[in-house]
Amino acid sequence: MWTQKEITLKSRSRGFHLVTDEILGQLPELKGIKIGVMNVFIKHTSASLTINENAAPEVRVDFESFFNHAAPENEPYYRHLDEGSDDMPAHLKASILGCSLTFPITNGRPNLGIWQGIYLCEHRNYGGSRKIVVTINSE
């Protein structure tokens, strides 16, 4: 059984944002699934997806600080400059974190750990709304 759906996530500020509920709220199909796999793919090169701690909000603040140190703006060796100083670091962060998630579905919901949530990682200052494609394949 297959379900595929394009979802537009609402526009968010630069940073790391918990979007588990925004995504799952648009997938009533999940309820009937006993065993399956879900792929969430973001159709952008300057935003990304990851799964991490869903409780303490400071974790998401520290993610933003860390990745700004790890892939800084205005490195003297950057050549891709025309789209603003936040653009090249955004591409780098997007590839470090990745553009898709694949996780199990069990008995009607994503089989994540109790502390795991889905982050939208918005790497641009003004990224606008972001499109994801969710594909569910199940028994």
Add this chain to the structure above:
Amino acid sequence: MWTQKEITLKSRSRGFHLVTDEILGQLPELKGIKIGVMNVFIKHTSASLTINENAAPEVRVDFESFFNHAAPENEPYYRHLDEGSDDMPAHLKASILGCSLTFPITNGRPNLGIWQGIYLCEHRNYGGSRKIVVTINSE
């Protein structure tokens, strides 16, 4: 055809550990599969999974050293401090490396390269045993 199984990996020290055999040894189902895909998902936010060199054990030692440099403890800007100095770096490493692997199955076994093995990346000092979910979908 679907198989889904939750597996508890035995507790390991902080570092990078080859767990290919521990995982595959619990999947006798693989033998009968001609074509498929296997997803291995770790249900934690301070341990991760990656595929890398399965022979030279120094590679895994160097991974531990490198990631300790890349995501150090006690950065002055960290705000998430209550769970110990190894916790915030653990979350960061988990997202850099990722919480799931998806790879092909061909003729009864994972179609990995000859030098590829599955690493459990244990980022906490005392992480305890770790739970993974393996989902196999095949022809």
Add this chain to the structure above:
Amino acid sequence: MWTQKEITLKSRSRGFHLVTDEILGQLPELKGIKIGVMNVFIKHTSASLTINENAAPEVRVDFESFFNHAAPENEPYYRHLDEGSDDMPAHLKASILGCSLTFPITNGRPNLGIWQGIYLCEHRNYGGSRKIVVTINSE
């Protein structure tokens, strides 16, 4: 429906290379698929795959510069030295970027964003040709 194919990508110099067309040109099967998922897996530990900006070639140059800074050669703490100074950084980059991609197929083609392309990330000075396994599962 399942399709699985091993593809040998032609040998490339160290750096980041757009290989979308080289891969898709070998997958005429895609045309008939309405909904599905495609997994691309690289069978090596010193080259990797990522999806990023497919237009400006400077982005790929900046990727090479950035990852050379992020995972430098000749770190004094490296112990895995026998295969050359480009080898240990290659393993690290491979795990940071990842060995597989999973993305949706919709109406006969990969449902990527308009600016997204598949990069082969060649981390060795002389990596030679690289083998990937493409597995397509569809409705």
